[in-house]
Amino acid sequence: MTVDAQSDGSAPPQRSICIENLSKEYVRGKPILKNISFTVQGQSSVAIIGPSGTGKSTLIRCVNKLIPPTSGNVYISGENITHLTGRDLRMARRKIGMVFQEFNLVERLSVMENVLCGRLGYVPSWRAWLRKYPQNDIDNAFALLESIGLLEFARQRADSLSGGQRQRVGIARAIMQEPHVLLADEPTSSLDPKTSVEIMELLVSLSGEHDIPLLINIHDVELARRFTVRVIGLSKGGIIYDGPPSELTNDHLKQIYGGENWLQ
Amino acid sequence: MTADTAKNFGPAFKTNWWARAGWLAGFLYAAYAANYLDVSWARFLQGLGNGAAFLAEMVPPNFSRWELLAANLIETVEIAIIASAFGILFSLPVGLLAARNLMPSWITWPFRAFIALCRSFHPVIFAILFVKAVGFGPLAGILTLIFASIGFIGKLFTEAIEEISLKPLEALRAAGAPFMSVIIYAVLPQVLNRFIGFSSYQLDANLRNSTMVGIVGAGGIGGTLFAAFQRFDYDFLAAILISIIALVMLSEFISTRIKRVFQ
Amino acid sequence: MSQAASYKWERFTFSERLARFAVFLGFAIALSLSMRSVQIIPEFLYDAPTQVADLFKRMWPMDFAYYPEGIHHAMMETLHIATLGTLLAIVMAIPIGVLGANNIVHFPLLNWFSKLILVSSRSVNSLVWALLFVAVFGPGPLAGTVCIGFRSIGFVGKLFAEALEEVDPGPIEALTASGAPWFSIFLKGYWPQAAPAFWGVFLFRWDINVRESAVIGLVGAGGIGMVLDTALNLFFWNRVSVILLSIFVVVILAELLVTAIRKRII
Structure with missing residues (x-):
């Protein structure tokens, strides 16, 4: 896998996430994120690693304002979305695909309908109600389901699938948004090791195929090393490390996670 | 993203014919039933006109006969409290005797039938019969609500007993404990909290119903309410309704507090 | 006092028991007040079984x-x-x-x-x-x-x-x-x-x-x-x-x- 930010130079609006001095306090005076800044752009997959409770989840939710940041700015493909509300915020969120740890599928709907949920930001509510999605969306959804090997499950209920299959549906739903950027919050934490690898492969390959920068929260350092081209180490609300996985040393890990016995 | 339009994947969704038939049947039924009951838009609109006049006459509520109102409310509360006390007292043995895991079927059968009978009739039907039997006044209301309480608590209590663990029972029986001891030490501790829960719920329900039994002459504020209706005394009626709602909300508040004590 | 006494297990704390007792006491007081003031003619109550039996007889x-x-x-x-x-x-x-x-x-x-x-x-x-x-x-x-x-x-x-x-x-x-x-x-x-x-x-x-x-x-x-x-x-x-x-x-x-x-x- 080769990664080169410039290879996308032909498309004028560079697809990117740019986070600028982002801070978040749930309780006044006790920041969970302190002055975070980084940029992800082009065909790039970036992992955020760090111990649990360090604000990884909060950080990724600040990107699409599921959690409003206390201060700082978030730019998606150059557009500042920090102060958007209502309809403008919805329009901005359409550009941000998101994959969740617990898949967050609507269990009682069919796989097809879950995938088409990714189009809800584009389709008027009455069409969604009558399930009169545009034929183009349905064709795309079928093609996508075929490419991830779930075509035969399209008309089944989502709760009949296994964990790995559900996460694939979750990913397909995010891709259906035709997002500019893709966020993944611990996408493999609820899965077994083999399925985890398959899901990471799928995420990275779709990100490459559709040319979407990918930002993944992940606590599994090995998976991060194996599948991403850049690692951001987060600890106590600040960035400890930001660089290629090859240069991530045990010293860094000690600093990020604390202690050292677990490294042996 | 470009779709491979050459491929035909078939319909995106399974057509749920049962659901469609259900909706269709629902709409057809609603139309049929509205026609059967002579429910029409014209009558509805006419009613709205009457309703507006009716509401206009209710404002402002007339609290000038507050002494009568207070006396009635007190009687309503008394009916509810006495009926709850006896209803709870009677439903304890009835519930025990109807539990199929404790008693042989020749005992449970009549008690289950009795509970079903108490539950099936709306309290007001009992109220009518008791008014015929014991005359107008709160006694008929109390008897009515005792039966309603037995129906409700008895059923839930029986179900609660049928769900208990039988192991402590076996242990006590094996130790040769007499029947009453088995009930007191092995059965009641397992269900007492739920019994108290049902009882406090029923106290609430009895209070609501005791506001109504007076309509057929069984005591409480319902009698005054019905009289106000028949005399078209709508501003007094509004005062009665407001006090009923206030009373019920107060009792709901108290019963939430009581439930917290027993959690 | 033995050491073991401090480990005595109680199902409810004192205040919980007090609250429960207060609820029962309150209900008992309300009940006795109601029983005294409600207007019931005892003869009607004693007569009730006969009347009910009579009702059933007429229903048949x-x-x-x-x-x-x-x-x-x-x-x-x-x-x-x-x-x-x-x-x-x-x-x-x-x-x-x-x-x-x-x-x-x-x-x-x-x-x-x-x-x-x-x-x-x-x-x-x-x-x-x-x-x-x-x-x-x-x-x-x-x-x-x-x-x-x-x-x-x-x-x-x-x-x-x-x-x-x-x-x-x-x-x-x-x-x-x-x-x-x-x-x-x-x-x-x-x-x-x-x-x-x-x-x-x-x-x-x-x-x-x-x-x-x-x-x-x-x-x-x-x-x-x-x-x-x-x-x-x-x-x-x-x-x-x-x-x-x-x-x-x-x-x-x-x-x-x-x-x-x-x-x-x-």
Whole structure:
């Protein structure tokens, strides 16, 4: 896998996430994120690693304002979305695909309908109600389901699938948004090791195929090393490390996670 | 993203014919039933006109006969409290005797039938019969609500007993404990909290119903309410309704507090 | 004092026991006050068994011939009132339930307004609602249907709002993140999760409404209650017994039907 930010130079609006001095306090005076800044752009997959409770989840939710940041700015493909509300915020969120740890599928709907949920930001509510999605969306959804090997499950209920299959549906739903950027919050934490690898492969390959920068929260350092081209180490609300996985040393890990016995 | 339009994947969704038939049947039924009951838009609109006049006459509520109102409310509360006390007292043995895991079927059968009978009739039907039997006044209301309480608590209590663990029972029986001891030490501790829960719920329900039994002459504020209706005394009626709602909300508040004590 | 005493295990703390004791004591006081002041003529109570026995004697033999000519039509009317009234309640309760769910509508004033409607609907007894709507619409099944509808809003709306408040927030978060408008989030996120509970509530309430619609006729709101009222006023006790028996049968059948459907849904 080769990664080169410039290879996308032909498309004028560079697809990117740019986070600028982002801070978040749930309780006044006790920041969970302190002055975070980084940029992800082009065909790039970036992992955020760090111990649990360090604000990884909060950080990724600040990107699409599921959690409003206390201060700082978030730019998606150059557009500042920090102060958007209502309809403008919805329009901005359409550009941000998101994959969740617990898949967050609507269990009682069919796989097809879950995938088409990714189009809800584009389709008027009455069409969604009558399930009169545009034929183009349905064709795309079928093609996508075929490419991830779930075509035969399209008309089944989502709760009949296994964990790995559900996460694939979750990913397909995010891709259906035709997002500019893709966020993944611990996408493999609820899965077994083999399925985890398959899901990471799928995420990275779709990100490459559709040319979407990918930002993944992940606590599994090995998976991060194996599948991403850049690692951001987060600890106590600040960035400890930001660089290629090859240069991530045990010293860094000690600093990020604390202690050292677990490294042996 | 470009779709491979050459491929035909078939319909995106399974057509749920049962659901469609259900909706269709629902709409057809609603139309049929509205026609059967002579429910029409014209009558509805006419009613709205009457309703507006009716509401206009209710404002402002007339609290000038507050002494009568207070006396009635007190009687309503008394009916509810006495009926709850006896209803709870009677439903304890009835519930025990109807539990199929404790008693042989020749005992449970009549008690289950009795509970079903108490539950099936709306309290007001009992109220009518008791008014015929014991005359107008709160006694008929109390008897009515005792039966309603037995129906409700008895059923839930029986179900609660049928769900208990039988192991402590076996242990006590094996130790040769007499029947009453088995009930007191092995059965009641397992269900007492739920019994108290049902009882406090029923106290609430009895209070609501005791506001109504007076309509057929069984005591409480319902009698005054019905009289106000028949005399078209709508501003007094509004005062009665407001006090009923206030009373019920107060009792709901108290019963939430009581439930917290027993959690 | 031995060391072991400090490990004594108690099921409830002192204040918990005090609170429980206070509740029982309060109830006992209220009961004794009520017993002393309520106006009951003891002779009537002692006489009650004889009177009840006399009632039953007069009810026998049952006048079954009266069913086809006088009861059947009214019984069908009762069932239609119950069903149509429940449908009406649902139409009105869905928007009010949504307003009352504080995870969907974030305006406390609207939540509170919805709760006020729900509480009023439940606090006023069905017979009182029936009286009100008979005054508005005149005697007949229209008043009964609207009465059942208004009476049920509180129950259906409260349970629906609770079902909405209990949905898994994960899918809602996912749909929010995809930029879906709130109505689409409601349709595709909340509704599929709350629907089973909703249909359960519908069935449950229909069962209750069959019972209630059997009596609202006593104040003129249509159905079997009106027939019962006539028979009572004319002292046709052998007709009263047939009417009561048919109400009992219909209520039991409705309950069996609801139980069977619920088993199939769940």
